[in-house]
Amino acid sequence: MSEHAIDAPQPKLTKKDFTSDQMVRWCPGCGDYAILSAIQNALPQIPEKKEDFVFISGIGCAARFPYYMSTYGFHTIHGRAPAVATGVKLANPKLNVWEITGDGDALAIGGNHFIHVLRRNIDINILLFNNEIYGLTKGQYSPTSRFGQVTKSTPMGGIERPFSAGELALAAGGTFFARTIDTNPKLMTQIFVESSQHQGTSLIEILQNCVIFNDNAHAAVTRKDHKDDFQLHLEHGKPMLFGKEKDKGLRLNGFKLEVVSIGENGDQENDILVHDANETDTIIHHMLIRMSPPDFPMALGIIRAVKAPTYDQLVEQQYQQSLEKASFQSVDELLRSGNTWEVK
Amino acid sequence: MSKTMPVELDKVVIRFAGDSGDGMQLTGSQFTYTSAMLGNDLATFPDFPAEIRAPQGTVEGVSGFQVQIGKIDIYTPGDLADILIAMNPAALRSNINWVRKGGNIILDTDYFQDRNIKKAGYKTNPMEDGSLDDYKIIEAPITSLTKTALKGIELDNKSIIRCKNMFALGMMYWLFDRSKDETIKFLESKFRKKPVLVEANKKALNAGYNYAITIRAIASNYKIPAAKIEKGIYRHISGNQASAWGLLAAAEKVGRKLFYGSYPITPASDILHELTKYKNLGVITLQAEDEIAAVCSAIGASYAGQLGVTASAGPGIALKGEAIGLAIMAEIPLIIIDVQRGGPSTGLPTKTEQADLNLVLYGRNSDSPCIVIAPSTPANCFEYIFQAARLSIEHMTPVIFLSDGYLANGSEPWKLPSMADLPEINAPQFKGSEQEFQPYLRDPKKMSRYWVVPGMAGLEHRLGGLEKEDITGNISYDPENHQKMIDIRADKVKAVANFIPEQQVIGATSGELLLVGWGSTYGSMLSAVKELEKEGVKIGLAHINYLNPLPKNLGTILGAYNKVLVCELNSGQLANYLRHLFPEYRYLQLNKVQGLPFKITEIKEKIKSILNN
Numbered sequence: 001m002s003e004h005a006i007d008a009p010q011p012k013l014t015k016k017d018f019t020s021d022q023m024v025r026w027c028p029g030c031g032d033y034a035i036l037s038a039i040q041n042a043l044p045q046i047p048e049k050k051e052d053f054v055f056i057s058g059i060g061c062a063a064r065f066p067y068y069m070s071t072y073g074f075h076t077i078h079g080r081a082p083a084v085a086t087g088v089k090l091a092n093p094k095l096n097v098w099e100i101t102g103d104g105d106a107l108a109i110g111g112n113h114f115i116h117v118l119r120r121n122i123d124i125n126i127l128l129f130n131n132e133i134y135g136l137t138k139g140q141y142s143p144t145s146r147f148g149q150v151t152k153s154t155p156m157g158g159i160e161r162p163f164s165a166g167e168l169a170l171a172a173g174g175t176f177f178a179r180t181i182d183t184n185p186k187l188m189t190q191i192f193v194e195s196s197q198h199q200g201t202s203l204i205e206i207l208q209n210c211v212i213f214n215d216n217a218h219a220a221v222t223r224k225d226h227k228d229d230f231q232l233h234l235e236h237g238k239p240m241l242f243g244k245e246k247d248k249g250l251r252l253n254g255f256k257l258e259v260v261s262i263g264e265n266g267d268q269e270n271d272i273l274v275h276d277a278n279e280t281d282t283i284i285h286h287m288l289i290r291m292s293p294p295d296f297p298m299a300l301g302i303i304r305a306v307k308a309p310t311y312d313q314l315v316e317q318q319y320q321q322s323l324e325k326a327s328f329q330s331v332d333e334l335l336r337s338g339n340t341w342e343v344k
Numbered sequence: 345m346s347k348t349m350p351v352e353l354d355k356v357v358i359r360f361a362g363d364s365g366d367g368m369q370l371t372g373s374q375f376t377y378t379s380a381m382l383g384n385d386l387a388t389f390p391d392f393p394a395e396i397r398a399p400q401g402t403v404e405g406v407s408g409f410q411v412q413i414g415k416i417d418i419y420t421p422g423d424l425a426d427i428l429i430a431m432n433p434a435a436l437r438s439n440i441n442w443v444r445k446g447g448n449i450i451l452d453t454d455y456f457q458d459r460n461i462k463k464a465g466y467k468t469n470p471m472e473d474g475s476l477d478d479y480k481i482i483e484a485p486i487t488s489l490t491k492t493a494l495k496g497i498e499l500d501n502k503s504i505i506r507c508k509n510m511f512a513l514g515m516m517y518w519l520f521d522r523s524k525d526e527t528i529k530f531l532e533s534k535f536r537k538k539p540v541l542v543e544a545n546k547k548a549l550n551a552g553y554n555y556a557i558t559i560r561a562i563a564s565n566y567k568i569p570a571a572k573i574e575k576g577i578y579r580h581i582s583g584n585q586a587s588a589w590g591l592l593a594a595a596e597k598v599g600r601k602l603f604y605g606s607y608p609i610t611p612a613s614d615i616l617h618e619l620t621k622y623k624n625l626g627v628i629t630l631q632a633e634d635e636i637a638a639v640c641s642a643i644g645a646s647y648a649g650q651l652g653v654t655a656s657a658g659p660g661i662a663l664k665g666e667a668i669g670l671a672i673m674a675e676i677p678l679i680i681i682d683v684q685r686g687g688p689s690t691g692l693p694t695k696t697e698q699a700d701l702n703l704v705l706y707g708r709n710s711d712s713p714c715i716v717i718a719p720s721t722p723a724n725c726f727e728y729i730f731q732a733a734r735l736s737i738e739h740m741t742p743v744i745f746l747s748d749g750y751l752a753n754g755s756e757p758w759k760l761p762s763m764a765d766l767p768e769i770n771a772p773q774f775k776g777s778e779q780e781f782q783p784y785l786r787d788p789k790k791m792s793r794y795w796v797v798p799g800m801a802g803l804e805h806r807l808g809g810l811e812k813e814d815i816t817g818n819i820s821y822d823p824e825n826h827q828k829m830i831d832i833r834a835d836k837v838k839a840v841a842n843f844i845p846e847q848q849v850i851g852a853t854s855g856e857l858l859l860v861g862w863g864s865t866y867g868s869m870l871s872a873v874k875e876l877e878k879e880g881v882k883i884g885l886a887h888i889n890y891l892n893p894l895p896k897n898l899g900t901i902l903g904a905y906n907k908v909l910v911c912e913l914n915s916g917q918l919a920n921y922l923r924h925l926f927p928e929y930r931y932l933q934l935n936k937v938q939g940l941p942f943k944i945t946e947i948k949e950k951i952k953s954i955l956n957n
Contacts, residue, residue: 050804052799056644059809069806072806073807075806077666083638086641087643087644087645088644088798091645116637319626328624330625334622341579343573
C-alpha cells in the first residue's frame with residue numbers, strides 16, 4: 001500500500017463529500033435522484049472513513065449510480081455485481097460495500113448471484129431499485145412486472161408471474177430485508193443507515209418509479225390521497241398499525257393476515273400483531289412481504305433482521321485457526337515440507 | 345533365496361491398468377515416488393475415465409497410469425509401455441495398444457473367466473486365442489493370492505480384495521529392484537487410524553514381492569540406475585500443484601494476499617483443492633456459484649488490491665469472456681488459468697487437448713487483447729504462472745495461463761527454487777499527491793495504470809466497463825477517445841514483449857527444418873529432436889511459452905530455416921496465428937486431436953517424411 005493508506009483523523013463528513021463532479025444523467029423525474037440524495041445523506045451518519053466506502057453496480061439505469069458518488073466505485077457487468085462485491089469484501093473486510101442493482105440486473109440475469117450472496121451472508125448492503133420494467137433497454141418487461149402488463153416485449157400482456165424480491169431473499173436464507181420507497185427520502189435515509197449496521201447481507205428493496213416506461217407503477221402505494229391507507233411502516237417491537245389516524249392494523253386469523261379497524265367489531269389495539277424483525281422463523285415475514293394493495297397495505301421498513309455468522313467473519317475465523325495449526329510460515333518452508341529428497 | 349544380478353536398463357516405461365476402483369493411480373504414484381527417491385529421472389501420466397465408477401469390468405471404467413523412469417533425461421511418460429500390468433480383461437483390452445510388441449504383460453488371471461472376458465467386449469479369451477502372441481505374458485492369480493496372503497486378518501472380503509493393488513505393486517518392486525520401504529512408510533501414515541489396513545496392505549505388498557521372486561516372473565529383474573541429475577533438493581510435483589504453488593510464490597513476492605475464485609471443473613479442480621489448504625499463507629479460496637461468479641469475485645479482489653485468480657477448463661473460460669473484458673477495460677490484474685481438455689462443448693473432460701488457443705486469443709467481444717502464457721512441463725507451471733502474475737500486476741492487465749490436462753495431471757521431479765532467486769514483482773504504485781492523481785495516469789514504460797485501491801484516502805475514483813476518457817477516467821463516448829483507448833490497450837499488451845525473454849532454439853539454429861510447438865507437447869518434441877540428432881539428423885526446435893505477445897525474435901528465427909513444421913494438439917491454431925503474423929513464411933503442420941499427447945514416433949515420422957521429400 002502507498003503512503004495514502006494512512007490513518008488520518010477526518011473532519012465530519014457532509015452530503016457534499018459524497019457528491020461527485022459528474023453530471024447526473026437520469027431522466028428528469030426519475031426516482032433514482034431521490035435515492036441518490038438519500039444515500040448521500042445517509043453516508044455521513046455511518047461511522048466509516050470516506051475512503052472505506054465502495055459502491056459496486058451491475059448494468060442498468062441504476063448501475064450508473066457509482067459515477068455520481070465521490071467514493072470508490074466500480075460499474076461492472078450485467079448481473080454480476082454481487083460476485084464482484086463478494087471479492088471486494090473478502091479481499092478487504094474493513095471496507096463498507098454497497099451494491100447497486102435493479103430488478104432485471106438482480107433477479108433476471110444476476111438471479112444466481114443474488115441468491116448465493118444472500119445464502120452466504122456476506123456483509124454487504126444491496127440496494128435493489130425495483131421499477132418493474134427494463135429502463136435502459138427501453139421498456140421491456142422485467143421479472144417483477146405484473147402478470148398481464150403490456151410492455152414493448154409483451155404487447156398482448158405479460159404471461160409470466162412476477163418474482164417477489166423479498167420472498168426470494170428469505171428463501172435464500174437472507175438475514176436482512178427492508179423495503180422503502182423513492183417518495184419517502186426520510187425513510188430511505190433511515191433504512192440505509194440502519195442496514196449498514198446489520199452484519200450480513202442487507203437487502204433493501206426500493207420501490208422506484210420509472211417515469212418514462214412504467215410511470216405510476218407504485219401509485220397504489222404512493223398516491224398522496226390514500227398512501228396512509230396503503231403503507232404500513234413497520235417498526236420492531238411496535239404494533240402493525242396504519243392509516244392516517246393509525247386506526248387500522250394487522251391481525252392473524254388462523255394462518256392468514258387480516259386488516260382490522262380498531263374499535264370496530266370489538267377489535268382492540270392489543271389484538272394487533274407486534275412486529276418482530278428479529279424472529280428467525282420466516283412465516284410472518286413472508287406474509288408481510290407478500291401483502292399489497294388493494295386488500296392490504298404495502299409493508300415498508302425493516303421487515304427482517306436476524307443474526308447469523310457472516311461469510312467474511314467465518315473466513316477470518318478459519319484463517320486464525322489455520323495459523324494455529326500451520327507447520328510452515330512461508331512458501332520456502334512449504335516447498336521444503338513433506339516428501340523431498342536431496343541429490344548430492 | 346538365490347539372487348541373480350539384475351539387468352541394467354537406461355529407461356523403462358511401465359503402465360498400470362485396472363478398474364477405476366482398483367487403486368491404479370495410487371499404485372502408479374507409489375511406484376513413481378519410490379523411483380524418484382532412488383534418483384531416477386521420470387515423467388508420469390494418469391489416464392482415467394470421466395465416469396467416477398463406470399460399471400466394473402467394462403472398458404469404460406478402466407483407469408491407467410503410465411510412468412517412464414530412467415537414468416538419462418526423461419521428457420515424456422513414454423510412447424509405448426515395456427511392461428503393462430492389467431488387473432482384468434477390460435484393462436488389457438483398452439491398454440494393449442499402448443504396449444510395445446515384445447513387451448511384458450502381467451495379467452490377474454483370476455479375472456479371465458467368461459463373464460469378465462465378455463464384459464470387456466472380447467469374443468474369445470485373449471489368453472487362449474493367440475492375440476497375445478506378440479507379447480510376453482506373465483500369468484498371476486493376483487486376487488486369489490492376495491486372499492490367501494491375508495487369511496486370518498479380520499477384514500471383510502471386499503476390503504481384502506482391495507489390497508490386490510499392493511500385491512501388484514509388490515511384484516513390480518521386485519521386477520525393478522526397488523525397495524518397499526517408502527510405500528510401507530506411506531501405508532503406515534495413510535492408515536494410522538486403522539492398523540488392520542496397514543497390516544493387510546503391507547502383507548499384500550510383501551506377498552506380491554515374494555511371489556515375483558518365487559515364480560521368477562522374468563528371467564532376471566531389472567535395475568534402472570540413478571540419473572545424473574543436477575544437485576539440489578527435489579520433490580515430485582504435478583502441473584496443477586506447481587500452478588498453485590507458483591501463485592503462492594507470486595503473492596508472497598509482491599506482498600499481496602492471493603484470492604482464488606473458481607467453480608469445480610475437470611481438470612482444473614485440483615488447483616482449488618490445493619490452494620484451499622494454505623489459508624495460513626493468507627490465501628482466500630471461494631468456490632463460487634458458477635464460472636462467471638468465480639471470475640467476477642477474482643476481479644473484485646484484484647480491484648481491492650489482492651492478487652485475483654480464477655481457473656477453469658475451456659467450457660468455463662467461454663463463460664468468463666465478458667468478465668475478462670471488464671478486467672481489460674478497468675486495467676486491473678487478473679490471472680485466468682485454462683486447464684485445457686478435449687472439446688468442444690463438454691467434449692472429453694479427462695483427456696488433453698490444446699484447442700483453446702483461439703479462444704483465449706480472440707474469444708471476447710471487441711478488440712480485447714490478453715497476455716497469453718503456456719507452461720510446457722508439469723514442473724515449469726510454477727515458473728510460468730509466477731511470470732503470469734508478474735506481468736499481470738506490473739502491466740495491470742489480465743493474463744491467461746494455458747495449461748492442459750496432460751500437464752495438470754502429469755508429474756515429474758522438480759528441483760526446488762528458493763524464493764530469494766525469483767524475480768521481484770513490483771506493483772505499480774501511485775507516488776504523487778492527491779491533487780495530481782487521475783485514475784488513468786500511466787507508467788510511461790509499461791503503460792500501466794497505478795494500482796490504487798479502496799481504502800486509500802484522497803484517491804477515490806470510479807472504474808467500470810463503459811469506455812473511459814484517457815487520464816481522467818470519466819465516461820466518454822467521444823470517437824477519437826475510443827480509438828485512442830483501444831490503441832492504448834493493444835499497445836500495452838504489445839509492449840509486454842519488451843519484458844519477456846527472447847525465444848530460445850534447441851538444436852540447429854538454422855537450416856532445413858524448424859519445429860515449432862507450444863505447451864505440453866514440449867516433452868515429445870524435444871525427445872524427437874534429441875533422438876533424431878543421435879541418428880545424425882539436425883533440426884531446430886522453437887517451443888513457445890509466451891504466446892501473446894510473442895517473443896520479439898520469433899520472426900527472425902522462423903526465417904532462418906527452409907521449412908517450418910508446427911506441431912500441436914488441435915487442427916492448426918498456432919499455425920494459423922503464425923500465418924497471420926508472419927505471412928512471409930510457409931508452415932507445414934502436424935496435428936492430432938484424439939485427446940492424447942503426441943507419441944515421439946509420430947513426430948519423428950513426420951519430420952522424416954518432410955526431410956525425405
